[in-house]
Amino acid sequence: xxxxxxxxxxxxxxxxxxxxxxxQGIESIIVENRSREYVEARVRxxxxxxxxxxxxxxxxxxxxxxxxxxxxxxxxxQWPGERRRIDFVDACGQSVWVYGQTEITKDLINxxxxxxxxxxxxxxxxxxxxxxxxxxxxxFVDVDGKxxxxxxxxxxxxDGFHGASRPTIPESxxxxxxxxxxxAWLGILAEVAPSTDELIYAWHPDGFAMHSMRSDKVSxxxxxxxxxxxxxxxxxxxxxxxxxxxxxxxxxxxxSGPTLEKSITPMRSFVSSPMRWGxxxxxxxxxxxxxxxxxxxxxxxxxxxxxxxxxxxxxxQQGKVDLIDSYSDDALRRVWQSTHFSWWMTSxxxxxxxxxxxxxxxxxxxxxxxxxxxxxTAAAAGLAENYTGAVLPY
Ligand SMILES: Cc1cc2nc3c(=O)[nH]c(=O)nc-3n(C[C@H](O)[C@H](O)[C@H](O)COP(=O)(O)OP(=O)(O)OC[C@H]3O[C@@H](n4cnc5c(N)ncnc54)[C@H](O)[C@@H]3O)c2cc1C
Numbered sequence: 441x442x443x444x445x446x447x448x449x450x451x452x453x454x455x456x457x458x459x460x461x462x463x464q465g466i467e468s469i470i471v472e473n474r475s476r477e478y479v480e481a482r483v484r485x486x487x488x489x490x491x492x493x494x495x496x497x498x499x500x501x502x503x504x505x506x507x508x509x510x511x512x513x514x515x516x517x518q519w520p521g522e523r524r525r526i527d528f529v530d531a532c533g534q535s536v537w538v539y540g541q542t543e544i545t546k547d548l549i550n551x552x553x554x555x556x557x558x559x560x561x562x563x564x565x566x567x568x569x570x571x572x573x574x575x576x577x578x579x580f581v582d583v584d585g586k587x588x589x590x591x592x593x594x595x596x597x598x599d600g601f602h603g604a605s606r607p608t609i610p611e612s613x614x615x616x617x618x619x620x621x622x623x624a625w626l627g628i629l630a631e632v633a634p635s636t637d638e639l640i641y642a643w644h645p646d647g648f649a650m651h652s653m654r655s656d657k658v659s660x661x662x663x664x665x666x667x668x669x670x671x672x673x674x675x676x677x678x679x680x681x682x683x684x685x686x687x688x689x690x691x692x693x694x695x696s697g698p699t700l701e702k703s704i705t706p707m708r709s710f711v712s713s714p715m716r717w718g719x720x721x722x723x724x725x726x727x728x729x730x731x732x733x734x735x736x737x738x739x740x741x742x743x744x745x746x747x748x749x750x751x752x753x754x755x756x757q758q759g760k761v762d763l764i765d766s767y768s769d770d771a772l773r774r775v776w777q778s779t780h781f782s783w784w785m786t787s788x789x790x791x792x793x794x795x796x797x798x799x800x801x802x803x804x805x806x807x808x809x810x811x812x813x814x815x816x817t818a819a820a821a822g823l824a825e826n827y828t829g830a831v832l833p834y
Contacts, residue, residue, distance in 0.1 A: 453724030460749030489829030632697025
């Protein structure tokens, strides 16, 4: 097989890149190691920045998002006895949209399949060969067990944190900065109408809790747990009790409902740079991971491929390499900004383990920070412009 851009991974970054390229008449082939059903059912992010909504709309996949997505103009921050709202529109003139990553993925797969473009599902043994030459290839074994080779002009590594792309870049070229947090998120998807109109981020001595949603019938809720905790330790009753305690507020009740999905996700910040080696370009989780507190992972993936799509189009159609040469530095600027914001939100909201000798001091610092960010116009604007993505245009 031969294509202009070979793409490894059909998560949001790979699918959106393929669509941005297709709109400009550039061919691509996607190689994905899971089945279409698995990819479409994978529950993950759900808060989309203002600029990311614009990108998806321009890419031709905004119709359902605008019809079914929920626009949120603010967010609630809470600690015992207090729930305060930050108004994004007042603070920075932008909003965010709540629309599941699963839905974005389905929209992108549908448009690709209906355009007759290729996705090789259930590939195994994916490898990128010759990335530092002018003739890179993606090799894999297809769903029928046949070895395949895709000859490419460029390769985009969009295969997430555990994919094959990042390890293709020699360790002597890569540098990694990371922080592993001493807690994890237990997340549930529940068949119950949200008990709130906008997201609630709650600090509590027992640990952080969060109320998000996917639609007006489905809620998404999270609890801070120990990183080595086991989901088997958490019955549905225990989860709902924990959520009710940590988000309790006089005059407000958390409605519970059947749990559709539950899992524990460890939390880390991770950045591997550069995001390019020869003709291989990394995008999304293949290159960086943020803790979910700032709702940035999916948005960063969208921002990366917006830049990469424009850069590859310029190189392929006009022979100009300026944008592919600056892609890594350009993308990393936003990556580091989002990494900082996600780390800051995580540090403000997650109670330190009680074994931490500074725990009492740190907890008081967190409450003081929450009080400040919800009472100072300038501090609220700082949170709002980072949360909505207004701080750096796409
Ligand atoms: C449990 C969980 C919850 C999250 N919650 C949030 C949230 O609330 N807010 C937020 O902003 N972000 C969240 N994130 C992060 C967000 O989902 C990711 O940042 C986003 O999925 C990145 O998209 P991507 O396309 O770069 O990577 P991925 O979505 O990981 O897609 C990579 C694709 O590559 C495929 N692949 C992997 N290896 C190979 C291989 N060797 N060959 C071929 N294909 C391969 C994978 O199957 C996958 O389809 C969450 C992540 C997880 C795991």
